[in-house]
Amino acid sequence: MIFAQLDELFFQVRETVSGLRHARALVIATVASTATSLFVLGAFILLFEKATFLIDQLRGQYKLVLYLNSESDETGRYELETRLGADRDVQNYVFISRSDALESLLSDLGEKGWVLKTLETNPLPDAYEVELTAQARAKEFADRARHYPSVERISAGEEWVDRLQRFVWACRYVGLVLIVILGFASLLSIANTIWLTVYARRDEIHIMKQVGATNWFIRTPLILEGVLASLVGATLAVTVLWIGYSHVASQLGPQTADFLSLNPWSDCVRILPRLLFMGSLLGAVGSLISLRRIES
């Protein structure tokens, strides 16, 4: 029984390889079609990932500042830190003493800071710089934190943070929708090319049906051909993507590349399994769609 199944499996594999050999031109067309579609898809995915990374970085750099009232002491700060630690929207917080704040301000102002040096007392308050989580709504947190112990006021701009957050979410959803649309476009493109291969074999398919081959016996080698051709296309797409990406990164220069976190090799290696999976899925589905058209 197992030998019979192995024999059948070897026959299917041989039929797949034979099919690929005899329809070279069409196989090349399928590979090219898949490679083009997946190159575009892969490039878009990488761009999307870099864009959301940048936006997240930008968002992460913005922090809300809680200014403490002048009466706050260690006990008050301890209570505040306890509240901040328990707040679900707080990713991180840092205490900035009034002396550190003054030093930082003088450093920023440079020569123009001489006025501050003449003051007898430090006018700046103690403060906490708070970094919010990605899901946090800055305005809601600000409204809550205003009532926290020792907090006198909160830096303005929480609405701006919320707008940025909504923009990030919108980008993600739009990006996902675009990826799905691109995926469908790729599927149609690949299916149409595979259709040519299957159509060229319609006589063979008809004969197989006439002599009593089951549908899945007929479909298996053709689906495998579609998958194999698409896998080659996916690999080609990632290779071209890596070459293009490396060229762009080198043109931008090391500093910009570092700022944008451009890592051609690791980014392409990371995206390779996804594109291989997508390629094989598109190849299999494309073959099935084409076979259904022939069978109908």
Next chain:
Amino acid sequence: MIQMFNVEKKYDNGVQALRGIDIQIPKGEFAFLVGPSGAGKTTLLRMVTREIEPTAGHVVVDGRNIERLPLSKIPYLRRGIGVVFQDYRLIRSRSVYDNVAFALRVIGTPRDEAHEKTARILDLLGLKHKSNLCVDELSGGEKQRVCIARALVNDPAILLTDEPTGNLDPELALDVMQIFVEVNNRGTTLLVATHNMPLVERFGRRVIRIVGGRVVSDDDIRPQLRPLYDTA
């Protein structure tokens, strides 16, 4: 073996291909299906293999009402039916041997068994020395014999042939018919669709005449057997 009860077929484009077909073809019978082009001969043959379904009536093959067969069972119905086409329908990219063995391999016949059966049928049909040739290198008669070999290699109980001698000269046509007679003598039920009347008369078998989708006569032109088909 093959029974049709009041079978009708109307295609989607409105063409009424068959009307009220009632025929019974017993096991081991050799019958000609004759009629002009467009009479419905090919439609009738396609119904036996369930390539198409009747609009009305029933088709029973080997005791099974085939329009009630689930789709998954159709391949198994077809494994018992060999089909010979006028245009051969051979796979040009494969050799003579592969074209015949293919019919066994796609139904899961193990390789050794397929080899043995293929070699035997090719030898029987005088094609052993041409096994490795590509089908494009064959003459019309040889191609037809390859087609017959493919139809017979699986020892089908029924052989359907659609204008098998249509592309052949008279001498080759006779050779092919002789092969059919031998196949029938071994017990295979044979239905030959043709409009080659000289051939039909020469071989003197049951003749089912179809015109305009109807059976207009069903005679056995071998005189001694005519009473068996006398429905009057």
